[in-house]
Amino acid sequence: MLNERRLEVLRAIVQDYVGTEEPVGSKALTERHKLGVSPATVRNDMAALEDEGFIAQPHTSAGRIPTDKGYRLFVDKLTAVKPMAAPERRAIQNFLDGAVDLDDVVGRTVRLLAQLTRQVAIVQYPSLTRSTVRHVELLSLAPARLMLVLITDTGRVEQRMIDCPAPFGETSLADLRARLNSRVAGRRFADVPQLVQDLPEAFEQEDRGTVTTVLSTLLETLVEETEERLMIGGTANITRFGHDFPLTIRPVLEALEEQVVLLKLLGEVGDSGMAVRIGHENAHEGLNSTSVVSVGYGSGGEAVAKLGVVGPTRMDYPGTMGAVRAVARYVGQILAES
């Protein structure tokens, strides 16, 4: 039913529609693409494609536009990710290299993505679940008051105040600091609880209360701060989502304000590789007329968080996917370096 040429016709329709944003007819298609057949033949093919649900007509006697299903086929079978050109890659790298801290990295990434794709960009902060501990610092602020500072390999820093049950001497503090670091530095968050379990036993009776308090605060911090944060940018690009945007813009803006929705959006993505969710494939109905391209990124081979863009279903998929992948790659590099 769907021979090679018909797929070619679908590809042509998608490409033209993405470019012109207008329903594309049989004649225009044969003119702009070298299909080697007449408009009448294309009409037959279009009828077949419409039967299968890949394209649709807004009204009788109008051209065809791709359906979500059509875009899906296009993305899966008819196109390849378009790699970024060398100068663009250099620009990305230069721009990201200027970042001074994690917030800055994420901020720059989000602006970069928005600019490259001309769509709305979302970048999730590196999650702490897969992170490793770089350093744990303990500071004495007052005789019975400590500050715990946790530094992760992704550059994230968390701090907590601790009120000790008993005064804690400088030597004990140094001891605890040293033991703690020798056990957890370089280890994954998930492994920390087990690694510090028997730590109180190494201390004098009088200090054990404090040590226990410190440890439980540390564990709490690990759990609490696993909570995901994200940054969003390029909102102004929603105006580019189509000429009928006054209708669709509202729910999209609302969805973008709900961090929970966005996290779920990125979360639905499989852990590896790039994901494209088209139109109604998005669970949130405010985003039913948008597509989401997302991918995991991370310092090692492993993904620690995700980033992506939200755009109109009528988007340049190959280009967008290329940009998203390139950015993810370079962010990963930056994180690995720091």
Added chain:
Amino acid sequence: MLNERRLEVLRAIVQDYVGTEEPVGSKALTERHKLGVSPATVRNDMAALEDEGFIAQPHTSAGRIPTDKGYRLFVDKLTAVKPMAAPERRAIQNFLDGAVDLDDVVGRTVRLLAQLTRQVAIVQYPSLTRSTVRHVELLSLAPARLMLVLITDTGRVEQRMIDCPAPFGETSLADLRARLNSRVAGRRFADVPQLVQDLPEAFEQEDRGTVTTVLSTLLETLVEETEERLMIGGTANITRFGHDFPLTIRPVLEALEEQVVLLKLLGEVGDSGMAVRIGHENAHEGLNSTSVVSVGYGSGGEAVAKLGVVGPTRMDYPGTMGAVRAVARYVGQILAES
């Protein structure tokens, strides 16, 4: 020229237009307001108001709408801030009371403002210019690589990587850490530069390069940290800005993405009292068709930061001003408590 009744007519026009979003004519005015005069009289008054530039007609033979100048007069002379009703005030207080930390306070405030005013809310983080340094920590990550951690009395933590010009020994590190803390701990950000100025002199020649690098990184961090941050919310409300919004929405969204623009926007406000900037009074031209209502807030009598909303020039000024003032007041209380 502008007698009492004419001002009354202007007030009626503003109120009606804000309600209906449609040009208001002389007949409709006399029907909806008890002006005690005939439409013809109102027409004369309108002509006078138009001569003075307080109102304008979109087209000949259409009703009148207020100009920026008209709104200005309305806000300055014809209305008073509308206080919030008791139940709303309670709701505000309850909602803000649930906040757990500074981020949460700011986040809740922004959502609250957006919801109350149905406009775009902007809340600036409390400024750090008056903050003090609690602790400076230096960690050695590699022979020639340090991490600087700065802890402020507001509980904020900043960290920076430092590549040293030369290897830096553990003893030098401990020395620098101790000297640094004894000088700056408890001091205000603003005083730090002076306090550490002569620090390199206390070190051996070979270490001075590193010490200088560390100090300049510290000073940079202090400056950056003082730099204002802000949070924004209720963006979806721009769809309410008017039926012609497809035109105006773009520049507004763009302006809202530029933190610098927004900070300037809030900054232009006098330090005390509430400020209303109407239409072209806003320096940024993307916001020429919006009004900004802003006010300072703070824990003591002193304003430490500002908050406000951005809405259509055609907004309910008394109500918006009431909401903004009420929220600012309660946020100030919350900050004072914590």
Added chain:
DNA sequence: ATTGGCACTCGCGGACAGGGAGTGCCAAAG
């Protein structure tokens, strides 16, 4: 100063026609 009357101006919405793009179908050709 206020009012009623009156002519005038526009914007808006509905009706209508012509043009154009596109479709579906069919019969003929490869």
Added chain:
DNA sequence: CTTTGGCACTCCCTGTCCGCGAGTGCCAAT
């Protein structure tokens, strides 16, 4: 069986015209 040209048909879009209604400006009367 596939492809193609032809043809009738369907709609959308645009422009025009027209009448309605809301609103104005002006003027003469109060």
